[in-house]
Amino acid sequence: MATALQDHPAPNQFADSMNAMGRRARAAAAILATVPRILKDEALEAAARTMRGRVPAIIAANREDLAAGEAKGLTRAMLDRLTLDAQRIEGIAASLEAIAELGDPVGQEIARWQRPNGLDIARVRTPLGVVGVIYESRPNVTADAGGLCLKAGNAVILRGGSECLHSARAIHACLAEGLETAGLPVDAIQLVPTADRAAVGHMLAMAEHIDVIVPRGGRSLIERVQAEARMPVFAHLDGLCHVYLHAAAEPAMARAIAVNAKMRRTGICGAMETLLCDSAVAQTLLPPIIDDLVTAGCEVRGDPGVRALDSRVVAAEEADWRTEYLDAILAIKLVDGLEQAIAHIEAYGSHHTDSIVTADETAAAAFLERVDSAIVMHNASTQFADGGEFGMGAEIGISTGRMHARGPVGVEQLTSFKYVVRGTGQTRPG
Amino acid sequence: MATALQDHPAPNQFADSMNAMGRRARAAAAILATVPRILKDEALEAAARTMRGRVPAIIAANREDLAAGEAKGLTRAMLDRLTLDAQRIEGIAASLEAIAELGDPVGQEIARWQRPNGLDIARVRTPLGVVGVIYESRPNVTADAGGLCLKAGNAVILRGGSECLHSARAIHACLAEGLETAGLPVDAIQLVPTADRAAVGHMLAMAEHIDVIVPRGGRSLIERVQAEARMPVFAHLDGLCHVYLHAAAEPAMARAIAVNAKMRRTGICGAMETLLCDSAVAQTLLPPIIDDLVTAGCEVRGDPGVRALDSRVVAAEEADWRTEYLDAILAIKLVDGLEQAIAHIEAYGSHHTDSIVTADETAAAAFLERVDSAIVMHNASTQFADGGEFGMGAEIGISTGRMHARGPVGVEQLTSFKYVVRGTGQTRPG
Numbered sequence: 001m002a003t004a005l006q007d008h009p010a011p012n013q014f015a016d017s018m019n020a021m022g023r024r025a026r027a028a029a030a031i032l033a034t035v036p037r038i039l040k041d042e043a044l045e046a047a048a049r050t051m052r053g054r055v056p057a058i059i060a061a062n063r064e065d066l067a068a069g070e071a072k073g074l075t076r077a078m079l080d081r082l083t084l085d086a087q088r089i090e091g092i093a094a095s096l097e098a099i100a101e102l103g104d105p106v107g108q109e110i111a112r113w114q115r116p117n118g119l120d121i122a123r124v125r126t127p128l129g130v131v132g133v134i135y136e137s138r139p140n141v142t143a144d145a146g147g148l149c150l151k152a153g154n155a156v157i158l159r160g161g162s163e164c165l166h167s168a169r170a171i172h173a174c175l176a177e178g179l180e181t182a183g184l185p186v187d188a189i190q191l192v193p194t195a196d197r198a199a200v201g202h203m204l205a206m207a208e209h210i211d212v213i214v215p216r217g218g219r220s221l222i223e224r225v226q227a228e229a230r231m232p233v234f235a236h237l238d239g240l241c242h243v244y245l246h247a248a249a250e251p252a253m254a255r256a257i258a259v260n261a262k263m264r265r266t267g268i269c270g271a272m273e274t275l276l277c278d279s280a281v282a283q284t285l286l287p288p289i290i291d292d293l294v295t296a297g298c299e300v301r302g303d304p305g306v307r308a309l310d311s312r313v314v315a316a317e318e319a320d321w322r323t324e325y326l327d328a329i330l331a332i333k334l335v336d337g338l339e340q341a342i343a344h345i346e347a348y349g350s351h352h353t354d355s356i357v358t359a360d361e362t363a364a365a366a367f368l369e370r371v372d373s374a375i376v377m378h379n380a381s382t383q384f385a386d387g388g389e390f391g392m393g394a395e396i397g398i399s400t401g402r403m404h405a406r407g408p409v410g411v412e413q414l415t416s417f418k419y420v421v422r423g424t425g426q427t428r429p430g
Numbered sequence: 431m432a433t434a435l436q437d438h439p440a441p442n443q444f445a446d447s448m449n450a451m452g453r454r455a456r457a458a459a460a461i462l463a464t465v466p467r468i469l470k471d472e473a474l475e476a477a478a479r480t481m482r483g484r485v486p487a488i489i490a491a492n493r494e495d496l497a498a499g500e501a502k503g504l505t506r507a508m509l510d511r512l513t514l515d516a517q518r519i520e521g522i523a524a525s526l527e528a529i530a531e532l533g534d535p536v537g538q539e540i541a542r543w544q545r546p547n548g549l550d551i552a553r554v555r556t557p558l559g560v561v562g563v564i565y566e567s568r569p570n571v572t573a574d575a576g577g578l579c580l581k582a583g584n585a586v587i588l589r590g591g592s593e594c595l596h597s598a599r600a601i602h603a604c605l606a607e608g609l610e611t612a613g614l615p616v617d618a619i620q621l622v623p624t625a626d627r628a629a630v631g632h633m634l635a636m637a638e639h640i641d642v643i644v645p646r647g648g649r650s651l652i653e654r655v656q657a658e659a660r661m662p663v664f665a666h667l668d669g670l671c672h673v674y675l676h677a678a679a680e681p682a683m684a685r686a687i688a689v690n691a692k693m694r695r696t697g698i699c700g701a702m703e704t705l706l707c708d709s710a711v712a713q714t715l716l717p718p719i720i721d722d723l724v725t726a727g728c729e730v731r732g733d734p735g736v737r738a739l740d741s742r743v744v745a746a747e748e749a750d751w752r753t754e755y756l757d758a759i760l761a762i763k764l765v766d767g768l769e770q771a772i773a774h775i776e777a778y779g780s781h782h783t784d785s786i787v788t789a790d791e792t793a794a795a796a797f798l799e800r801v802d803s804a805i806v807m808h809n810a811s812t813q814f815a816d817g818g819e820f821g822m823g824a825e826i827g828i829s830t831g832r833m834h835a836r837g838p839v840g841v842e843q844l845t846s847f848k849y850v851v852r853g854t855g856q857t858r859p860g
Contacts, residue, residue, distance in 0.1 A: 030776075034800055107799070115821055119810060126802070128832055211832060232662060232833050253855040260857035346460075355851075368850050369537070370464055372556070380549060380853030389858065390849070391545055402558055402641060402846040403662050404834040416832035419820070420798050421785075423810030425683040427690035428819065 014194075018202040021157055021190050022209025025130045028187035029155035033127050037104035039182045044100040044147055047178025048093040051143070054174060055089050061170035062139065069163055074137075082137045082164055092143045092171065095394060096178075099147040102393045105412045106153040120422040125415045127153030129211035132203050133396070134159045134225060136217035139167035145214065146175050146189040148396050152414035155188045157210060159203055161217070162195035169193065204228040214396050214409070234409050236374075236400040238324045238350035239269030241382040244341040244367070245285050246358035247278040253379060254285050254357045259292045260381040261355065267326050269398060270353050270385030274321060276341045279305060279334045286310075286332065298328040305334040321348040338363050342370050349373065351400045353385040374400050374407040444624075448632040451587055451620050452639025455560045458617040459585035463557050467534035469612045474530040474577055477608025478523040481573075484604060485519050491600035492569065499593055504567075512567045512594055522573045522601065525824060526608075529577040532823045535842045536583040550852040555845040557583030559641035562633050563826070564589045564655060566647035569597035575644065576605050576619040578826050582844035585618045587640060589633055591647070592625035599623065634658040644826050644839070664839050666804075666830040668754045668780035669699030671812040674771040674797065675715050676788035677708040683809060684715050684787045689722045690811040691785065697756050699828060700783050700815030704751060706771045709735060709764045716740075716762065728758040735764040751778045768793050772800050779803065781830045783815040804830050804837040 032040075051058070062084040069079055105125045112122040131149045133156060135141040142158055149156035160168035172191040179186050192199045203210060207230040214234045215225040222237050243261050245254045261272035277286055282305060290300050290310045300306075301316035313332070320331040321344070335341045345354050355377035356367040364378040375385050387395030387408030395408040405413035462470075481488070492514040499509055535555045542552040561579045563586060565571040572588055579586035590598035602621040609616050622629045633640060637660040644664045645655040652667050673691050675684045691702035707716055712735060720730050720740045730736075731746035743762070750761040751774070765771045775784050785807035786797040794808040805815050817825030817838030825838040835843035 030802075033802065113821060115819070119814065119819075121820055126832075250855070256855060256857050264858055264860070364852075368852075372460075372463065373848065375849045375851060377851040378853060379855050380851050381857045383858040384549065384851065384853075384856065389545070389549075390551055391543065402556075406846055407849045416836055418803065419805045419837045421805060421807040421810050421814065422794075422798075423808060423814075425680070425686060425809050426814065427686050427811045428694055428813040430694070 014196065014198060015202060018192070018199065018206065019209065021192070022130070022206050024187040025155040025157050025190060026209055028185040029127065029130050029153075031185050032150070032153045032155060032188050033106070035153070035184060037106075039184055040104070040150055040153070041100040043150060043178040043182035043184050044096045045178070046181035047143070047147070047175045048096040050174040050177040051089060051093040051096070051171070054170070055086050058089055058167065058170045059084060059086070061166040064166040065139075065164050072163075074163065078137055078163070082139065082167070084139060084167055088140070092140050095140075095144055096147045099151050099394055099411070102151060102411055104151070105415045110417060117426055118424055119426055122420045122422075123417050124420050125412070125417050128414055128416050129154060130209060131156045131414065132159070132206070132210040132213045132231075133157070134200055134203060134213065134215045134217070134221065136161040136221060137163040138216070139164040139171055141216050142168045142171040142191065143175065144394060145216070145396050146172070148394055148411055149414060150188055152411045154414055155190075157190050157192065157203065159192040159199055162197070165195050200224070201228065205230055207231045216397055232403060234397060234399040234401065234405050234413070236269060236350065236352055236398050239271065239352040239385075239398075240273050240322070240324045240348065240350040241270060241352055241385070242274050242276055242345050242349055242354045243272045243382060244276040244335075244345070244354070244356045245278060245281065246338065246341070246356055246360060246363050247280045248360035248363065249281065249285060249357040250359050251285055251288075255289050255292065257355070257357050257379070257381050258289045259296070261383055262293060262330050263296050263298060263328065264381070264383045266328050268383070270382050271326065272382050273324050273331065274348070275330055275332045276335050276344060277306075277332065278341075279336055282306070282309065282334050290332075293330060296328070298330055300330050300332060302332040303334060306332045324350070338366060342367065345371055345373070352398065353377065353382045355380060355382050374398065444626065444628060445632060448622075448629065448636065449639065451622070452560070452636050454617040455585040455587055455620060456639055458615040459557065459560050459583075461615050462580070462583045462585060462618055463536070465583070465614060469614055470534070470580055470583070471530040473580060473608040473612035473614050474526045475608070476611035477573070477577070477605045478526040480604040480607040481519060481523040481526070481601070484600070485516050488519055488597065488600045489514060489516070491596040494596040495569075495594050502593075504593065508567055508593070512569065512597070514569060514597055518570070522570050525570075525574055526577045529581050529824055529841070532581060532841055534581070535845045540847060547856055548854055549856055552850045552852075553847050554850050555842070556848050558844055558846050559584060560639060561586045561844065562589070562636070562640040562643045562661075563587070564630055564633060564643065564645045564647070564651065566591040566651060567593040568646070569594040569601055571646050572598045572601040572621065573605065574824060575646070575826050576602070578824055578841055579844060580618055582841045584844055585620075587620050587622065587633065589622040589629055592627070595625050630654070631658065635660055637661045646827055662833060664827060664829045664831065664835050664843075666699060666780065666782055666828050669701065669782040669815075669828075670703050670752070670754045670778065670780040671700060671782055671815070672704050672706055672775050672779055672784045673702045673812060674765075674775070674784070674786045675705070675707040675711065676768065676771070676786055676790060676793050677710045678790035678793065679711065679715060679787040680789055681715055681718075685719050685722065687785070687787050687809070687811050688719045689726070691813055692723060692760050693726050693728060693758065694811070694813045696758050698813070700812050701756065702812050703754050703761065704778070705760055705762045706765050706774060707762065708771075709766055712736070712739065712764050720762075723760060726758070728760055730760050730762060732762040733764060736762045754780070768796060772797065775801055775803075782828065783807065783812045785810055785812050804828065
């Protein structure tokens, strides 16, 4: 494994080493761009096999991280995200195999047409180049991001948080072993082998060597990356998702979707944070929903109209409409129809995922057209906002940006394209 | 027409005015995003009609620019790019009508599929938002860029060079008239109404208000925009295009393509700048090509092997392989086969457009796969590198970037997309 960088090298040496990683990544990307699918899949499968053979070593590395994390006073939730056991490692290995089974996007014809002069024009997927992934305490991102980038023909530079560095190194070593087994350049998947926080700043400035940055982690990381990166970023800052219960919502469906969207998992970006309900149907729809939520341990905050329906509802403040709780807390607001609902979502939402529940097709069509979010839904739970659920395979994240990738960022979104023009000697007149 | 900005306002007032333009553009974009096609087309057609009715006024405005340009000592080529006459104005009006005839990309389903749980998922085109276009002396860009952005549902902020400001204002007034006729927000197409150069710097920093910048002009403008822009840029810095005559090239086809790729128009980005030829066939293929080129007034530079074929060939230097002449000058280099040709193109090219001439399908396939350019061609002239020739309609430029848009940037490339998920009450298990 690469150990060119020390934990606290001198600044110049550090910059040189980071740039050298970038150059190696670029060279590896040039090779990866045209390797046949079978070699990439072999590397992924060999990495999975290696990982299964190294479970004790990976767990031992993870214990080092956990011990340091406990000493540092990480929260229980952070320690849980950091923890690896045999079952989680098996899950990571299986994910690599699932990536191997995905179709190879590189070389896919997205479109092809003929011109009157006989020119045949195809738009064909190509790799993006070099991806930089900056993550925090989840060691599994090492394998998931590394595997997805490899499948899309990209080289990747991974920068895991200092909290998970030993675990990430152990997982990265399995990926490197897989690349070697398949005869692919080991530099295709590189891990910044230092805990030095300056590495992030360097990566964000390396626009010559890194084509796109994918940050995975908390709000402060995403904000920093979006502010500093000199290259495009695939990310979402917030997942402030809404469900809107329209006057024509079917009550049982409204109840099932609202409860699921909030409570299935409260910590994911597709979890509902604000429930909007048409005033006209609030008395019918909301009481059973509030009851289900409170019973399930959810704190419900609401505007005066909502509070009048159930004494357990706490007063919502202006800040609540802007808050991504990522927890068992929900804000509920009454609105007077579709226009107010859309206006609220556009004013307070994060353009991630928003859903309308209604039996009225006209209202649904207007909502789907006019709500400007990466994912808009009709009669479905926002918890489906996930590349796997969309049938796109594994995802490296969800983007709320409008450029290149929007919504789940899977293997196809990690590609670019080029035009392939086939002629029979055509020259351009005039 | 908007005249909120004076020619040399105080710095703060200036920044305020630019930001106000940005906010108005954002508001207009929100309206444009969902207006029906018929209104956008009506605005384009009304603008064309208005333009035809104002030919003398537009020519008079253009004369002001020309007089100032002559006084300033602009080159003949620059003055030519700046000049409008009745025929060119008719061409601009006709371009607006051609944009009206293009299909509306907004709302198009790019893909649609069903999931086993019954969810129906569609990827649907949406506008990008607000486009910033920074151009130099070509007044027609005002209408072309304004019209294309409008068709794609985007608001646009246009910043024409000081050389063409009077002409651009006269054309912009026609577009504003078209928007008013159709009842669309006039802020959908705004022109920075000042010659102050600081406007460019302001636009490049306005990431909150402008989603993508399209620079149109010379190398120094593109370099500045790529270095300073805080938002994505669709551009190409150079069009250093190659034609490679492979050993299996059919001689007559090689000759026709090489001469056309260089000489049809020497000043466009798709013009060939370097001709590569396999050594083994140089004596057969090159003499008639060199003769045609020299006869047509082209200066031919070559390596020693090429100079040995024709005494009129001047010695090429290292710098020639890196030069986009945009003129009747060609550099010719002999290579020993496909690998050397690809290596030269990757080392010296600009990833714009490169073509192989060969009857060998295996060599062609390798070239098309491995040359990492926005457009790769087989048996066709590089002069076809153009959105119109590709059947994509008008283009706002050609991008050599790998993100979002690559190759000709037409109306579809000026869009983003979102996911529309239609359910029947699905909730996510587990």
